[in-house]
Amino acid sequence: MAWWKAWVEQEGVTVKSSSHFNPDPDAETLYKAMKGIGTNEQAIIDVFTRRSNAQRQQIAKSFKAQFGKDLTETLKSELSGKFERLIVALMYPPYRYEAKELHDAMKGLGTKEGVIIEILASRTKKQLQEIMKAYEEDYGSSLEEDIQADTSGYLERVLVCLLQGSRDDVSGFVDPGLALQDAQDLHAAGEKIRGTDEMRFITILCTRSATHLLRVFEEYEKIANKSIEDSIKSETHGSLEEAMLTVVKCTRNLHSYFAERLYYAMKGAGxxxxxxxRNIVSRSEIDLNLIKCHFKKMYDKTLSSMIMEDTSGDYKNALLNLVGSDP
Known part of the structure; x- marks a missing residue:
């Protein structure tokens, strides 16, 4: 089955490595695109959206060797606005990019809790370990400690629990007896009592595997006569509700979760x-094609068509290149 997994993973990718790759002419193309008055944005789009992240890192090394300049800093000085933000995001190695997004979500006034919830609830145990390592290397502090300093109460407990990576995302083993017990415990902790035993919800949702939780959700619905989502909505609110619902959504279908995130990023005013x-850059070399298929099924329109409607200029062109052709 290893070949099947590899095929599915390759099928999900929208940005692939360029064959016959040589970083030196790419670095030269970028240098010429930014030299003198004016910038050739299309040349930058062509290079960045048709090379894998690993290849972009090699281009950056070649750029420094040939021209004695840091590629990311040169891009920042030449570009602006959303287009700059997108191109610079493409320059970060994946785990460093996610570490940066988490750091930016916590620095300054106010915390972007939605960003932290999205990243921690949707990544695997191994991915979380790599993000924590990158965070410590780049910012000189522990991600867990920074989250504890920046959040509080049950939300803090959910996030720290997710960060522990206690969920078994490999074996797929389900113990039917434990699944039934967990469903009964969730019912007892919520619908059955006045008030909610939040810690019981947090422990079960954040430490069990996805395959086990799917069985728990089935058993729960039989006991409570309502879905786990409906119970979470009636028992919690605010960021805690968002965090718990995100765990459930990622458990049920990760691709649908990201499709929903992308849809609501563009729906409505602004x-x-x-x-x-973040979601297009971070999923383009993992499963963006699969997310696109779910997007079309869920919203009866393609991701590309929505990008066409909601963005413009070089920013739009770069996003469309990263997203690739419609499913």
């Missing part, structure tokens, strides 16, 4: 560009 950029 575009949430941070969410749009």
């Amino acid at each position: 575009t949430r560009d941070g969410t749009l950029i």
